[in-house]
Amino acid sequence: MPFSSILQFIVSGVTVGATYGLTALGFTMIYNTTGIINFAQGEFVMLGGMLAVFSMKWGGLPLPVAVPLSVLLVTAVGVGVDRLTIRPMRGRPTVSLVIVTIGVAILLRGGAMLLFGKDTHSLPPFSEGPAIPIGGAALLPQSIWVLGITLAVLVAMKLFFDRTITGKAMLACACDRKAASLMGINVDVMVTVSFAFSALVGALGGVILAPITLTAYDVGILLGLKGFAACILGGLGNPFGAVAGGLIIGVLESLGAGFLSSGYKDAIAFVILLALLFLRPSGLFGKASADRV
């Protein structure tokens, strides 16, 4: 296999992996404030892509309007999910909350299927232009958008958590919800904010990925799972680990599809996930080991 094809696999792996990283970031934020794994995270990603496609198709909106509109709408959905299902169930066992997010995921997926149909769709790339050759591999302009936006999200998050009161309050909730609430932090609001953020970064991931891979009502399951695998790889609860985990999984998946078999491509992330759960549940960058019973 020539070096240029390996490089090509890495380039496309990093691109797709960046969106897994954004999905993973969404898992991390909700996990940190609530302690639950949000099974609807992948559906936020799906909705991001699908709402952008259909606000162009049905609303006739141009791409630069459709993309932010879709992200805003999904953010609103995230807030709605928290207000309608999670907040009223405060204090209930985690298993109940997890089941509710599974139900919400099915509802969002089913709703998208009824509203938009079962076809696959694509979004036009954010900017025209030829692929940029680097070392024999081709870098699509959309890949630059994906990497740029992911980087921007990371920098914005870093600033948010380091420099703003809300960000610090969220970190406090992640450390200890009870102590945070004793310090006068409104935990309910922080949970809502974390749902809004998760939906926002999820939708961003979906909307920047849609021009590269196709999108459909049922892409959320796989994207969500891969995002979760990225989370575990990076160490659950660690935002930067989450993005790094996403990149690694994207690259491994792309190389695996190229060298082994494209039919089993989707299985690679889960083999990694299962292997991690067996061997190193705290992930690559996890500080403390995951709690064992």
Add this chain to the structure above:
Amino acid sequence: MSSIRETSSAPGLALFAAAIVAAPFLLPDYYQSVLIVAGLFAILSMGLNLLMGYAGQISLGHAAFYGLSAYASGILTTTFHWPVPAGIAAGVVLSGVTAALIGIPTLKLKGHYLAMGTLGFGVIVYIVFNEAVALTAGPSGLTGIPRLSAFGKIFSTDREYYFVVWGTVFLLFVLARNLVRSRMGRALRAIHTSESAASVLGIDVARYKAFVFVLSAVYAGIAGALYAHFVTFISPGSFSFHASTQVVTMVVLGGMASLWGAVAGAVFLTVLPEWLRAIEDYDILVYGAILVLTMRFLPGGLAEGVERVLSALASIFRGKAKASGGEGKKP
């Protein structure tokens, strides 16, 4: 949810047995095949209910254990001409062993790693069913699986098969009931209430959880093998993620930690779509809505609902009795 619910009593079991025997004679013939499917789902949801209701863990890959056993038994009896009972035994063992391999390391972790682990496992198994064409015949499905036969008897009619499936449901129900009432059942409820407290009391939390997970996979394996030798044709579509969520929905709707609820949820959600043909396209929405609404408003599911209605009726009845002549004052 952690309250100790009276699971069943001897008269309850006798009534259950009578209902199983009477149903095919009272209902139109068409319902026999529907009830066979309902029985298979009842086995699946009883197993998952032990895991969700008593061990407090979620499996989103039960369709994979169901499918592993169905494919193993189907392939062994069709391609390798094994006798059907041997195929079924091999399928059930495969499901159980696979569950042990996944469950033992995953359940050592606190939290809901099992849910994601099984979800990932379910996806892998589904991909393998589609891709390993030489073995599974791929997306087009495995055909020509023999009907169930044992000791020279072939269970060829639906009525015979109905009694095989529901006889199995009954046996597995009694087994689960006894388990729940045993020392093990109490340990599991303790784990569900508080893992830390349970482990302080000397309960090996991880071991108990892994045991229940394996047992629930064995239940799924039994259902899967019976399914393969009933329909005689299996394809990956029956074992997708959607099937796993169906079983979770049956458990939640019926009521976690209630074995009767698991059977009721399975029968209800299998028969309901038969009545409401119109919801065929919307069934995914119905499942999602049932999950969210049940958890939000009736966390104990149908079992809790029935209990509430009964106690409301009882209090109305008592109130009337009091009003009509002070019977309530009897010692």
